[in-house]
Amino acid sequence: MELSPENPLSAEPEIDTSHAQEFVEELRRVGDTLPSRINIDPDSVEQGLAKLVLTLIEFIRRLLEKQAVKRMEGGDLSPEQIEELGLALMKLEEKLHDLKTQFGLSEEDLNLDLGPIGRLI
Amino acid sequence: MNLLVHGPPITSRAINKRLVAIMSSPFDQITIDGESNFEESDISLLETLDHVLNRGLVIAGEITISVADIDLIFIGLNVLVSSVEKANEVLRERDRLTSEG
Amino acid sequence: MKSVVFDKKFYPYCLVGQTVGLSELLRGVDGREVLQREVGTLTAVLSEWDDKKVELTRENVLRHDAVVRQVLEEATPLPFRFGHLVTAHQLESYVESKSETLQSKLQHLHNCVEMSVKIIWNREAELASQTPETEAMQKVGRGAAFLMSKQAEFQAEQSSSSEVAAIASWLKSRTSGLVRDELVVLRPAEKLVVSASFLVERSSLAAYKNRTALFDEERSDLHFLTSGPWPPYSFSNNELEFKTHLGVS
Numbered sequence: 001m002e003l004s005p006e007n008p009l010s011a012e013p014e015i016d017t018s019h020a021q022e023f024v025e026e027l028r029r030v031g032d033t034l035p036s037r038i039n040i041d042p043d044s045v046e047q048g049l050a051k052l053v054l055t056l057i058e059f060i061r062r063l064l065e066k067q068a069v070k071r072m073e074g075g076d077l078s079p080e081q082i083e084e085l086g087l088a089l090m091k092l093e094e095k096l097h098d099l100k101t102q103f104g105l106s107e108e109d110l111n112l113d114l115g116p117i118g119r120l121i
Numbered sequence: 122m123n124l125l126v127h128g129p130p131i132t133s134r135a136i137n138k139r140l141v142a143i144m145s146s147p148f149d150q151i152t153i154d155g156e157s158n159f160e161e162s163d164i165s166l167l168e169t170l171d172h173v174l175n176r177g178l179v180i181a182g183e184i185t186i187s188v189a190d191i192d193l194i195f196i197g198l199n200v201l202v203s204s205v206e207k208a209n210e211v212l213r214e215r216d217r218l219t220s221e222g
Numbered sequence: 223m224k225s226v227v228f229d230k231k232f233y234p235y236c237l238v239g240q241t242v243g244l245s246e247l248l249r250g251v252d253g254r255e256v257l258q259r260e261v262g263t264l265t266a267v268l269s270e271w272d273d274k275k276v277e278l279t280r281e282n283v284l285r286h287d288a289v290v291r292q293v294l295e296e297a298t299p300l301p302f303r304f305g306h307l308v309t310a311h312q313l314e315s316y317v318e319s320k321s322e323t324l325q326s327k328l329q330h331l332h333n334c335v336e337m338s339v340k341i342i343w344n345r346e347a348e349l350a351s352q353t354p355e356t357e358a359m360q361k362v363g364r365g366a367a368f369l370m371s372k373q374a375e376f377q378a379e380q381s382s383s384s385e386v387a388a389i390a391s392w393l394k395s396r397t398s399g400l401v402r403d404e405l406v407v408l409r410p411a412e413k414l415v416v417s418a419s420f421l422v423e424r425s426s427l428a429a430y431k432n433r434t435a436l437f438d439e440e441r442s443d444l445h446f447l448t449s450g451p452w453p454p455y456s457f458s459n460n461e462l463e464f465k466t467h468l469g470v471s
Contacts, residue, residue, distance in 0.1 A: 013169065017447035018438060020164045022342055026414040027167040040186070052186060069373045079366070086365025089372075166280060168449050171417075172338070172456070173287050173304045 050103040054096070061092055231271040231307045235289045236299035236453070237264045237317070237460065239328050243296060250289045251282045251304075259310075262317040264324065267293055276305050290453040298332050300324065300458045327458065334402055334421045335451035337430060339437075341389060341416040342445040345382065379411065386410040389444065393418060396437070400430045405456050419456040427451070 017023055040048035068085050071077055077085070233251055241258050244267075250256045254269035267289065276282070286304045293299040308316075317324065359367045386408050393416060394404065403421035422430050437446045 013165070013449055013452055015165055015168050015447070015449040017164070017445070019342065019445040019447070022445060023340065023414075023447045024164050024167060026342055026412065027164070027171060027340075029412065029414075065372050066376065069369060069376055072369050072373070079362070082369060083363045083365040086363070086367070086369040088365070090365060090368040164447075166283075168338070168447070169287060170283060172336070172452050173283050 047103070054099060054103065058096060061089075061096060064092070065089055229309050231273075231309055232259075232266075232268045232313070233271045233276065234302045234306065234308055234313065234460075235267045235269075235286060236293055236301040236458075237261070237266055237324065238293055238297050238299055239264060240297065241265050242267075242293055244292055248289065248292060249285065251276065251285050253285075256289055261310075261313050263321055264317055266313055266317075267299070271307055276307065278305065287453070290455075294335070294453045298328055298334075299453055300327060300331070300460055301453045301455050302458075302460045303455055306461045330403070331421065331454045331457060333425070334423050334454060335427065336454045336456055337401075337420045337422050337427075337434075337450035338448065338452065339393065339397075339416070339418045339420070339434065340414060340447040340449075341393070341418075342413050342447075343386070343389065343415045343443070344413065344445070345385075383408075383410040386415045390416055390418075392441070396433060396440075397430070400426050400433060403457060421454060421457050422451075 040052070068089055072082050072085070233254070235250065235256070238258075241260075242265075244256055244258070248256050250269045252269070252274070254271075256267060256269055259266050259268060283304055290299055290301045356370075359370050362370070390406050390408055394406065397404070397420060401420040401422050405419045407417045409415055409417070420430070434446075434448050437444075437448075
């Protein structure tokens with residue numbers, strides 16, 4: 001392929017797959033999971049702050065669930081304690097879901113900041 | 122600079138055994154083009170982007186906080202988790218030793 | 223006497239051991255001219271820049287890759303990934319302080335290209351075995367049932383993890399002997415469970431391709447995407463080292 005300012009490619013990479021469409025979907029999904037980046041802009045401080053707070057709480061919430069299950073499996077909790085713990089975590093999950101809706105944030109918004117890539121693909 | 126990876130996704134380097142640096146790549150000087158002419162199903166472009174763009178290694182709990190598009194803080198929460206677990210282990214061991222003493 | 227503008231910016235494409243021959247027609251990101259500047263013991267391939275933002279467009283990304291590929295045809299590049307700006311001073315101090323590391327990296331990458339394997343695993347079998355409600359759950363309160371369902375969820379995640387690790391092992395065993403280095407990223411929670419980058423010597427490339435051509439047949443339970451050759455982006459990571467070097471703490 002001849003090189004010119006209009007045609008910048010000197011060699012195209014070979015891409016081989018029998019499942020192009022499937023990979024397109026997955027690459028786009030995985031591409032969306034860039035490291036989360038929360039930008040607090042003078043114009044959107046509230047949004048940025050809400051995202052920050054909710055992302056952190058969401059992360060901690062998942063950690064709490066994992067730890068709670070571990071404790072339950074460890075056998076050192078009474079049935080009453082397990083019930084209380086479960087109820088609290090269940091409510092926490094619901095509450096967080098409500099807050100996300102309130103701030104117009106989707107599950108995706110909290111897990112990952114799409115950034116420039118999300119709008120690009 | 123070298124941080125421990127904890128929890129999925131897992132990264133391994135079989136031959137050289139280096140710990141891979143976990144850093145997000147702040148696109149602090151990139152904006153998007155107003156009009157993008159990307160085709161929906163462009164596998165070639167997506168694969169290219171996967172190589173040419175720095176996505177870092179996505180570990181749950183990585184957050185970069187920027188203000189006015191200037192990256193200020195990078196938080197690797199999984200590193201914190203490791204430390205807490207480690208701390209608990211240490212405390213349990215200490216308790217065990219004390220109670221046996 | 224006019225002082226040099228110390229914060230003049232440059233857009234780096236890669237570092238090389240020595241100057242290479244580049245076509246005069248070659249244009250880089252934003253259609254800019256591609257230059258080569260000596261930086262300590264190495265040469266940097268770059269474009270001059272100003273205060274303009276680097277635009278993330280299809281065109282620019284392809285141009286960036288094209289420049290690095292041109293270099294790859296003649297020499298071993300240490301690629302930068304897309305979108306980073308540096309000053310001459312930053313480049314110089316980076317090359318100077320990391321001079322040994324960079325030289326050994328260049329040696330490590332010498333005569334090699336990067337090849338990529340991505341694997342999708344559709345875990346229908348796993349989903350089928352998930353029983354959302356067991357008898358035990360019906361006997362306890364809502365809170366306990368909640369925790370038990372979470373427990374089942376985490377267990378499923380766990381078994382996924384070990385299956386995916388097994389897939390990665392298989393891949394490594396199939397490519398061993400043909401690759402100089404590898405970087406394998408596992409994502410057990412996704413469908414795209416394995417993303418592998420291999421550093422392959424040009425002389426081994428044909429054998430490597432023959433090996434990977436057999437994958438579809440050998441593992442009909444998996445879906446493969448192979449691509450390459452690429453410049454060795456995954457094994458260079460200049461921009462990562464750069465950030466640390468500049469004291470981003």
